[in-house]
Amino acid sequence: MRNKKKTIAMLLAGGQGSRLGVLTADVAKPAIPFAGKYRIIDFPLSNSINSGIDTVGVLTQYRPLELNAYIGNGQAWDLDRNDGGVSILPPYMTGKEGEWYKGTANAIYQNINFVDRYDPEYVVVLSGDHIYKMDYSEMVRYHQEKGAACTIAVRNVPLEEASRFGILNTKEDNEIYEFEEKPKHPKSTKASMGVYVFTWSKMRECLIRDEQNPDSENDFGKNIIPMMIDNGDKLYAYEFDSYWKDVGTIESLWEANMEILSGEAGIELSDPDWRIYSRNPNEPPHYVADNAIIKNSMITEGARIYGDVENSIIFYGAYVGPGATVRNAVIMPDARIEAGAVVDYAIVGQESVIGAGAKVGLPMNECKKGDIAVIGNELKVSAGAVVAPGEMLAENK
Amino acid sequence: MKNTMAIIFAYKNDEQLKALTQLRTVSSLPVAGRYRVIDFTLSNLVNSGITKVGMITRSNYQSLMDHVGSGKEWELSRKRDGLYMLPPFSQQDSVGLNSRGRVEALINALTFIRKSTSEYIILHDSDSIFNTTYDDMMNYHQEKGADITVMYQHGDFAPEANEETCYFQFDEDGRVIDVAIDPTTGRENRSIGVVIMKKTLLESLIHDCASHNLVSFRRDILQRRVNDLKIYGYRYDGYISSINTIASYFRANMDALDPQVREELFYKDSKIATKIRDEVPTIYRGSSQVKNSLIADGCVIEGTVENSIIFRGVHIRKGAVVQNSIIMQDSEIQAGSQLNYVITDKDVVIRENRKLYGFELFPMVLSKGSVV
Numbered sequence: 001m002r003n004k005k006k007t008i009a010m011l012l013a014g015g016q017g018s019r020l021g022v023l024t025a026d027v028a029k030p031a032i033p034f035a036g037k038y039r040i041i042d043f044p045l046s047n048s049i050n051s052g053i054d055t056v057g058v059l060t061q062y063r064p065l066e067l068n069a070y071i072g073n074g075q076a077w078d079l080d081r082n083d084g085g086v087s088i089l090p091p092y093m094t095g096k097e098g099e100w101y102k103g104t105a106n107a108i109y110q111n112i113n114f115v116d117r118y119d120p121e122y123v124v125v126l127s128g129d130h131i132y133k134m135d136y137s138e139m140v141r142y143h144q145e146k147g148a149a150c151t152i153a154v155r156n157v158p159l160e161e162a163s164r165f166g167i168l169n170t171k172e173d174n175e176i177y178e179f180e181e182k183p184k185h186p187k188s189t190k191a192s193m194g195v196y197v198f199t200w201s202k203m204r205e206c207l208i209r210d211e212q213n214p215d216s217e218n219d220f221g222k223n224i225i226p227m228m229i230d231n232g233d234k235l236y237a238y239e240f241d242s243y244w245k246d247v248g249t250i251e252s253l254w255e256a257n258m259e260i261l262s263g264e265a266g267i268e269l270s271d272p273d274w275r276i277y278s279r280n281p282n283e284p285p286h287y288v289a290d291n292a293i294i295k296n297s298m299i300t301e302g303a304r305i306y307g308d309v310e311n312s313i314i315f316y317g318a319y320v321g322p323g324a325t326v327r328n329a330v331i332m333p334d335a336r337i338e339a340g341a342v343v344d345y346a347i348v349g350q351e352s353v354i355g356a357g358a359k360v361g362l363p364m365n366e367c368k369k370g371d372i373a374v375i376g377n378e379l380k381v382s383a384g385a386v387v388a389p390g391e392m393l394a395e396n397k
Numbered sequence: 398m399k400n401t402m403a404i405i406f407a408y409k410n411d412e413q414l415k416a417l418t419q420l421r422t423v424s425s426l427p428v429a430g431r432y433r434v435i436d437f438t439l440s441n442l443v444n445s446g447i448t449k450v451g452m453i454t455r456s457n458y459q460s461l462m463d464h465v466g467s468g469k470e471w472e473l474s475r476k477r478d479g480l481y482m483l484p485p486f487s488q489q490d491s492v493g494l495n496s497r498g499r500v501e502a503l504i505n506a507l508t509f510i511r512k513s514t515s516e517y518i519i520l521h522d523s524d525s526i527f528n529t530t531y532d533d534m535m536n537y538h539q540e541k542g543a544d545i546t547v548m549y550q551h552g553d554f555a556p557e558a559n560e561e562t563c564y565f566q567f568d569e570d571g572r573v574i575d576v577a578i579d580p581t582t583g584r585e586n587r588s589i590g591v592v593i594m595k596k597t598l599l600e601s602l603i604h605d606c607a608s609h610n611l612v613s614f615r616r617d618i619l620q621r622r623v624n625d626l627k628i629y630g631y632r633y634d635g636y637i638s639s640i641n642t643i644a645s646y647f648r649a650n651m652d653a654l655d656p657q658v659r660e661e662l663f664y665k666d667s668k669i670a671t672k673i674r675d676e677v678p679t680i681y682r683g684s685s686q687v688k689n690s691l692i693a694d695g696c697v698i699e700g701t702v703e704n705s706i707i708f709r710g711v712h713i714r715k716g717a718v719v720q721n722s723i724i725m726q727d728s729e730i731q732a733g734s735q736l737n738y739v740i741t742d743k744d745v746v747i748r749e750n751r752k753l754y755g756f757e758l759f760p761m762v763l764s765k766g767s768v769v
Contacts (some may be wrong), residue, residue: 270676
């Protein structure tokens with residue numbers, strides 16, 4: 001018999017993240033390296049453990065190998081527990097049939113048995129594509145105080161941008177009376193962050209009911225929330241105004257990295273009270289050579305820097321050769337920038353090699369905003385080759 | 398090397414290193430930016446496929462215990478075998494603990510050794526930095542039909558004060574014909590402090606020593622039995638740095654700035670593992686100037702760093718100049734300070750505009766937590 005848990009978390013990590021193109025060609029979005037030594041999933045996992053939630057189900061579906069290997073037994077986040085801890089929940093066969101997770105709600109529906117093992121009062125639903133620090137226990141307390149069936153974390157977005165988000169229309173006391181997915185004429189600026197707290201008994205009921213509707217897309221935003229509103233359940237919006245970034249696009253991923261670097265994000269990764277944990281690579285300290293110049297950058301262990309690095313993030317094990325220049329760039333783990341190569345306004349994927357004298361991207365003032373050159377994982381750009389700004393390289397060049 | 402266990406002598410506490418080993422043993426000395434000496438010992442053994450390791454400690458072993466913990470970073474936290482700490486029994490008189498020999502240490506560990514089902518045993522000192530595996534040495538031991546095989550390095554070694562090191566002479570076959578401790582001549586084949594033999598042989602040698610009140614492994618086993626035991630030398634040709642003085646400690650750290658040494662120590666397939674600490678990447682501000690240095694995670698670099706080793710969590714403030722120095726974990730060098738040939742132990746604060754200069758063969762050492 002398992003111990004009863006008050007709150008458990010379910011982390012939706014199955015999304016492909018197709019807008020990230022070549023970077024998610026072989027890894028799931030939550031496993032994308034971020035800020036020198038982290039992965040995106042480190043944020044929801046660290047938030048969970050820091051919020052006192054020690055039971056997390058990670059729902060995987062798309063290219064799970066690297067993600068599974070990264071999570072391992074959860075030790076890096078203190079989630080290796082006898083009771084609870086982290087569990088990876090891929091889709092599975094039942095009897096003769098099995099099916100993929102059809103939507104976010106269906107993913108949890110298929111794991112009702114998992115949740116029932118812990119018999120929780122509340123289930124926190126998270127996604128693996130946001131950079132933020134949040135105390136979920138505060139949100140659960142709010143949910144409890146309001147006696148809500150569901151609480152949705154929201155942040156205020158500028159009115160002109162509101163039509164890009166799922167918008168929640170609320171009464172004065174934050175009770176939600178309407179949910180609109182990407183409304184043309186938004187009535188509110190409260191955008192859903194994709195973080196939900198549900199009362200499990202209620203959620204369980206709704207998931208089962210939704211599953212019986214053949215027309216449903218089995219999605220929280222599109223189906224479950226509107227169904228609960230129609231049903232007269234109490235739904236509340238929980239306002240969150242600290243840093244939060246959806247890193248679903250190349251530009252936002254690049255920006256989030258840079259905002260961590262500049263401190264603009266206000267996310268103190270090493271804050272002893274709210275540390276973001278990650279799997280630590282086994283690497284020696286980074287080496288900086290005689291002729292290297294490093295300005296306003298983040299460098300991680302195992303890196304070797306012989307050239308110039310400016311406003312950039314260099315992940316563990318990466319190499320920047322003599323005379324090479326890396327500017328406004330994100331160089332992912334074990335990538336190599338050979339001698340004399342220039343990488344500007346770019347993201348270079350894991351283990352890729354930029355040949356000697358090659359040119360990737362252009363300085364920011366010489367190209368359009370957002371024209372970030374992207375090199376996929378494990379690719380080779382041959383010596384002297386040119387990768388244009390905004391180009392997304394999916395094969396060797 | 399599945400049928401082999403290891404014993405590490407982790408209690409060395411050198412008089413010559415006193416400034417750094419007052420609160421710790423040589424094996425727990427921080428080196429190369431994020432490691433401890435013991436990391437190399439443990440990793441070499443584990444990378445050789447050894448899964449049962451006993452670690453003999455005597456005094457000041459708190460920092461060592463804290464560092465190795467359950468041994469999980471070295472895959473030694475196991476259901477079967479793994480890491481065993483062998484601290485001293487409390488009845489023992491504490492006088493001269495460190496001068497008593499390895500044999501006495503082994504007598505105390507005899508129950509542990511006897512219980513193991515391993516066929517072979519490796520005895521391993523923990524005062525050197527090198528990255529190797531012992532498979533080839535074991536093959537050599539078996540090919541030669543040796544009773545004991547000792548690892549050594551070949552070179553021309555200048556005499557050092559109070560060094561207590563064995564030097565070997567061999568016949569044409571590589572068999573040891575003479576063992577000398579701190580000789581003035583014949584200093585070419587220096588012991589590395591790694592010994593392989595059958596476990597049963599070790600047990601009988603220890604019993605024999607115990608019944609004759611003999612305590613020194615070197616004097617009472619290697620030297621005394623050189624004619625009746627087949628002792629062979631296995632030459633190690635890779636990089637190695639032994640730490641027994643402040644100058645050699647300093648040199649061992651600075652060696653890691655050499656790309657070839659670094660390649661050999663850290664970028665081989667057999668990796669050196671260490672205790673992890675959740676640190677953020679190091680941040681360089683616009684005013685930083687860094688040349689030829691090793692810098693661990695969690696630092697903030699705003700000043701100038703040259704030819705130095707910077708451990709985790711160090712803050713070098715704007716205008717500070719650190720040259721030829723070793724700055725250990727969580728130290729802070731404030732604005733305008735200048736350091737040359739300085740070793741700061743952990744948690745040292747150098748206040749603004751201080752100027753500290755040591756000398757290459759005699760670096761200035763600031764003990765843990767000092768504020769200058």
